[in-house]
Amino acid sequence: MPATEVATYDGYFNTSQECWSVFTEVIGAEFSNAALFGKVHQLTVDAYAVQHAGGRHPDKSVFIHLTGLHLVLERGIPPPPVAPYLQQLATRVRDWPHFDPPSVVWPLTIFDVAMADDHAAAVREWSAGVWAGWGTRHEAIAQLVAAYLDR
Template sequence: MTSTNSRCPGCGSEIAVGALPYRGYYHASAECWAQYTQVLAAEYQDAVLFGQVHQLSVDAYAVQHAGGQHPDKSVCIHLVGLHLLLERDFKPFQVPARLQALAAEIKEWPHFAQPGRRALLTAKHVAEAASTREHAMRVRDWADQVWNTWEPHHAEVAALAERCFAVEARAGR
């Protein structure tokens, strides 16, 4: 790696410098964020990809960029997203409403310390996929890896997810 690379503080990915400044709250380098916007663009342009893996991409990227200014609320919500998709077999289209219910329900969010180990895969790996099929496969591998690094908090995330089921039960859904 040369000095012309930037290192993402969230996922650790090393990418040649040159992206526009990133001003959001994710713990990400501008270059890593630019890779992520490419992933999103590919998903917005393909209805199948959007339906199958977009939610996973959104949740994996957010969770992999915890730390810094990234609010606990966002980290928690996206962890619950990964839990619903990867542990509970929710369909992607079922997830946003649950996460919104959770966001409205909880006022005090727990702080989960960032995992000690990092996933090797990043948004850059997905952005470099050569086909739609490869993109989808790479998102699944990436999301699995990211979720697995958060293993020390899996039980707490599952407990948080129960809160959104409680909201639904109260609403009689």
């Protein structure tokens, strides 16, 4: 897994022990299946991260992972090249906006992915719900991404 990803797994997500262990189970399944990894791993990491904003979760991480969802779900970029984009963004932005977690009831969580027969389809549905939950920030994200990545 890319070095930037390792840095996001250090436990500062605003999560519970139980939820975190389900997450590690889900990404374990992805790491052991190359096709599945390529299809959905980026979405899994990004959706999980931004569904666990708040608390000690740094602004930079929340923003980077929202950008991952923006690139895949809004722009239709396939997941594998997203990590290098996010790395570029991480080195270019100096002031990260603070986004409070949205007050929404999430339609799905990592638990639904863990229980699903079709892992990839479940990740797509779950991550789309997470992205929709952050709807009030879509415009701000699109603007910052355009300012930093599209030049």
